[in-house]
Amino acid sequence: MARSVELDESSAQEHMFENNWTDGLPVIAPTPERVETMLAAAGLAATVEIGEIKERSRVLTAEKAAINAVLAGCKPEYFPVVVAALRAMLTPAFNAHTALTSTGGAASCLVVSGPYAESIGMRSRLNVLGPGNRANMTIGRAVRLVAANVFGARTGEMDGSSIGHPGKLSMCLAEYDPPAPWNPLRVELGFSHGDTTVTIMATEGPRQVANHLNPDPRGVLLTFAAAMRNPATYCVGKASQGLVILGHEHAQILHDGGWTKSQIREFLVEHSRIAPAELEQWGVVPEKGSQHDFGATPDGKLPSIASVDDLFVVTAGGAGAGWSAYIPVWAPTLHNRSVTVAVEHLGAHAAVDATSLAKLRESLAAGLRSDGADLLVKQVGLQALEFTLVIPTASCAECVMPAATLSAIFATQVEKALGRGWTFVIRDPREG
């Protein structure tokens, strides 16, 4: 159980400000009852470990996640999404230790894709990156409060942002499922239509992309490419990831023009490349002899996006005069990659020894993390477990052994941890 303090109702808010519990805005007091309700919504025992930042020797428990979700103003039904976002943030490929610390001042941008987003009232249309929706704002805020309160990502401690940006308070949107034959982000990443996923990216602030008058798909995409190869953006020419949010009209122009999402990605990756001479023309000195000296491609250009798999294209936003957004990440793929985790409802967790289960999951997952994968507990039944294999990026899909092989390897560990008689299955996103 977390430490508690007795506060006067009238002075509680000031106490929370003065003791660095907040992000500069008022918070909701995390009473034991509110925290318990939050935990119950995700079926998590307080002691379940959500993840850790090894470099800081700090582990996040479900209880601390729930306390910060209450502070942020989350409704209990948002908490499974917060938990998935935190699991994503604490996956080693995301490199939270650096992403939360760098002078670059990255936000923890969350894209929620799937039916659960709508069921909890998340906004995917008008003002999708703006204020006004409780779910969008408080889910993103909860993740940042965990970063600050549990992992020390706070000015004066472990957040070295030189400038920062408002998205560091909260940056969370829901995807509006695109029209067929386009697939939503979760399906493109190997999950099913019925799943709900959270993708986390460490990003700079969004660049709004305006093209109001051009009905030609190629013209619209060239405008995006201009935003993606702006020499003032740190990652331009440095092989990174990026997020394209196709607004209603731009999506319609591209969709009706017969473009597939793969073709859009290929076009944008190609046209966002930049010549070192162009960087120099705008006063930017290309790095030579350092970690970001990638060398030019045969035609002399540097990639801004590392590969077609590193550009994420989602549809969101309301109808209007040709508005979209491009969100560049904060650092090249060398340092950080986006991670996607499915939202899980761990309803039966509380019925088993949560500590043993968490230890078992950790020991099984440890061997997968060197390949960028992870293992989550999806369901716990009567002496039956269901795990989900998480493979964040397509590039490491072949590095991870098939579920059947993993099951054979894990059998002894499961029996040792939980005793004889337990059965388990591993759901593998590669098997559909």
Place this chain on the structure above:
Amino acid sequence: MKVLTPHFEGEEVERLTFATRRQFLPGEQLHLLLVENGKPKARQLLQFVADEIKQRLPIATIEVHSKPSAGRPIDADLVSMFAARAHLVISGLGD
């Protein structure tokens, strides 16, 4: 009103103390290792420091290790290897 605290409550990282300093023996030839973090001009900066140290200590050889990413620590095996073969190691943190 009872409220639960949001901050980390586990054990903090153990603070390490400096290794014992020792005197260098007459005629001893030292191996200096520079670990540069991959940022622009990190190598030149550390080389400058190494040149200064060379005026004061019997440095025979200098080796430079370039980290592939400033954003990730070097792994423990590499650290052990460096410790085994270098008399002095210089690194730094920064942009």
